[in-house]
Amino acid sequence: DSGIQGASRATYFVGGAVVNAATNLRDEVLGVAAEVLDRAPESLFILSSNVISPDGQQISLAEVAAEFDRLGKSRRTLGIFDLSPYFPEDTTLNSVEAPQYAPLFVTGAHLAEVEVDTRTGEVRVLKMVAAHDVGRAVNRPDAQGQIEGAMMMGLGAALMEEVLPGHTTGFADYYLPTVKSMPEMEVILVEVPSRYGPYGVKGLGEAAMLPATPAIINAISRAIGPAAGGRRVRTIPATPERILATLRGEDER
Amino acid sequence: MTQPETGYLTPTTPQEAVEMLRGYAGHARVIAGGTDILPDVAKGALTAGQAHAPDCLIDITRIPELGKIEVGESWVIVGAAVPFVRLREHPYLASRFHALVDAAASVGALAIQTSATWAGNLVQALPAADGAIIAAALDAEVRVLVARSETGHSTVVRSETGHSTVEETGHSTVEERWLPVADLYAGPGRSRIDSTRELVTHIRFPIPVSTWGPPCWGTAWRRAGRRPSLVLPTLNCAVKVELERDRILPAAGVAIAMGPVGPCPVRAHSAEVFLAGKEPRPEVLAEAAQLALCDADPRSSVLRASREYRLAVLPVLVEDALTRAVRRARGVQD
Numbered sequence: 001d002s003g004i005q006g007a008s009r010a011t012y013f014v015g016g017a018v019v020n021a022a023t024n025l026r027d028e029v030l031g032v033a034a035e036v037l038d039r040a041p042e043s044l045f046i047l048s049s050n051v052i053s054p055d056g057q058q059i060s061l062a063e064v065a066a067e068f069d070r071l072g073k074s075r076r077t078l079g080i081f082d083l084s085p086y087f088p089e090d091t092t093l094n095s096v097e098a099p100q101y102a103p104l105f106v107t108g109a110h111l112a113e114v115e116v117d118t119r120t121g122e123v124r125v126l127k128m129v130a131a132h133d134v135g136r137a138v139n140r141p142d143a144q145g146q147i148e149g150a151m152m153m154g155l156g157a158a159l160m161e162e163v164l165p166g167h168t169t170g171f172a173d174y175y176l177p178t179v180k181s182m183p184e185m186e187v188i189l190v191e192v193p194s195r196y197g198p199y200g201v202k203g204l205g206e207a208a209m210l211p212a213t214p215a216i217i218n219a220i221s222r223a224i225g226p227a228a229g230g231r232r233v234r235t236i237p238a239t240p241e242r243i244l245a246t247l248r249g250e251d252e253r
Numbered sequence: 254m255t256q257p258e259t260g261y262l263t264p265t266t267p268q269e270a271v272e273m274l275r276g277y278a279g280h281a282r283v284i285a286g287g288t289d290i291l292p293d294v295a296k297g298a299l300t301a302g303q304a305h306a307p308d309c310l311i312d313i314t315r316i317p318e319l320g321k322i323e324v325g326e327s328w329v330i331v332g333a334a335v336p337f338v339r340l341r342e343h344p345y346l347a348s349r350f351h352a353l354v355d356a357a358a359s360v361g362a363l364a365i366q367t368s369a370t371w372a373g374n375l376v377q378a379l380p381a382a383d384g385a386i387i388a389a390a391l392d393a394e395v396r397v398l399v400a401r402s403e404t405g406h407s408t409v410v411r412s413e414t415g416h417s418t419v420e421e422t423g424h425s426t427v428e429e430r431w432l433p434v435a436d437l438y439a440g441p442g443r444s445r446i447d448s449t450r451e452l453v454t455h456i457r458f459p460i461p462v463s464t465w466g467p468p469c470w471g472t473a474w475r476r477a478g479r480r481p482s483l484v485l486p487t488l489n490c491a492v493k494v495e496l497e498r499d500r501i502l503p504a505a506g507v508a509i510a511m512g513p514v515g516p517c518p519v520r521a522h523s524a525e526v527f528l529a530g531k532e533p534r535p536e537v538l539a540e541a542a543q544l545a546l547c548d549a550d551p552r553s554s555v556l557r558a559s560r561e562y563r564l565a566v567l568p569v570l571v572e573d574a575l576t577r578a579v580r581r582a583r584g585v586q587d
Binding site for chain 1: 477479481482483555556558565
């Protein structure tokens with residue numbers, strides 16, 4: 001009961017439930033195997049597709065499954081990831097004020113290096129570096145890809161994506177970054193385990209996108225600062241026209 | 254609503270193609286890359302003056318002579334079925350006509366350049382088509398073929414289902430003419446070429462003649478847009494410069510084409526006249542770039558840029574292109 005399983009919490013919550021279900025299933029498998037092998041369940045372990053005891057007794061998982069069926073025991077187990085005991089309700093608050101518990105505290109930082117043509121307001125993002133504390137990288141290429149995609153979305157928001165009601169007709173004039181807009185990207189995965197997440201995982205989905213846009217806008221503002229009399233870009237997307245207006249001290253259009 | 258099926262013919266000579274156009278009497282259209290016409294046909298809407306999809310598309314990409322790039326003594330001749338990607342990859346053009354190669358690389362994105370053609374880009378007659386701007390700077394010309402009925406005429410009988418049949422009578426002659434690109438435009442998006450009757454077979458542009466020593470001319474391309482590819486230009490600009498003893502040739506020594514700053518590609522005449530015979534020092538080029546504004550009357554576009562922005566940035570683009578073209582004319586490597 002944790003709401004939508006998307007965004008930053010999929011691996012955290014679903015992963016937690018999967019770990020719990022897998023642990024429960026393992027306990028049941030070892031319980032049945034212990035009966036068959038006449039050994040204490042806590043002494044058994046699973047190796048490859050067999051349950052093995054320290055004194056060399058073993059039974060295959062297929063045989064254990066057959067024993068499940070013979071006993072009329074379901075092969076399915078349930079997994080639950082419940083953090084509510086760690087986050088007791090604050091009874092001093094009413095239901096509107098009470099915070100939804102959010103055990104996901106994530107940190108990340110992006111750096112952007114940009115080049116601005118101060119005559120035209122054209123921007124080229126040359127390089128971005130993104131560091132994110134993911135707790136533990138369950139799937140390393142996936143985590144890196146998530147962060148690279150987030151940088152692309154952040155770049156689009158910073159420089160070009162804008163809906164102009166009455167004018168924007170579709171993707172022909174809603175400008176998304178293409179490969180030619182993309183900078184050199186470097187991803188740093190920081191792994192400081194979280195307290196409650198399965199195997200220490202933290203969220204990443206949304207977190208990776210948030211810093212990209214301000215990093216680029218700050219870099220542009222710093223690049224044009226001397227030429228713009230210290231004025232900074234205040235509107236996204238920072239189109240060439242808006243950047244030139246900032247440089248010239250005109251009202252942004 | 255179901256549309257009548259569009260026919261598709263693949264002639265193997267230009268003469269055959271224009272005969273087919275004549276046979277359909279305005280109800281067929283030429284297709285090469287198809288990047289503009291196919292979306293139109295799919296939508297059922299068509300360009301100027303066309304109330305319905307053509308009865309037939311006449312594909313000119315199977316005509317061998319239209320698929321060639323020929324570099325002669327004094328002209329480069331490009332077939333109408335040559336896609337932009339082949340202009341990009343042509344070794345002679347890459348070493349001598351940088352602006353054409355860069356313009357070809359600016360059209361849409363690589364996937365589009367693989368199919369779209371320079372001739373098609375010109376016939377679309379958009380005021381800032383990359384192919385149109387570079388053609389204007391190169392003083393390009395197009396060869397147009399048309400088949401005319403000599404005796405008698407053909408009549409199209411249009412049935413209620415939208416199908417047409419052609420009744421041919423008599424014989425025809427094929428006429429040919431070369432047309433400067435400056436004469437191609439009837440207005441924004443309207444070409445004087447009627448691609449339901451006429452066929453552009455080739456585009457040619459002159460190779461500047463060096464009166465002394467090694468080649469001393471150069472070209473350059475500069476474009477601004479909301480992103481680096483797959484976007485219509487906010488502004489684009491092509492420049493050709495010919496030097497003689499470190500001065501710009503007094504007669505036709507510089508060409509500056511720019512868009513979208515008018516209903517069709519615009520030459521910066523004031524700047525061109527100003528530069529004639531001058532030594533292209535940086536401050537001279539900067540002054541010429543300011544003069545480009547005399548011939549520019551851009552519009553505001555909410556989705557791309559305001560008139561004010563375009564006027565502010567146009568001189569920068571012209572100056573960049575002039576500087577680069579002069580450097581190339583002096584033989585400085587990029």
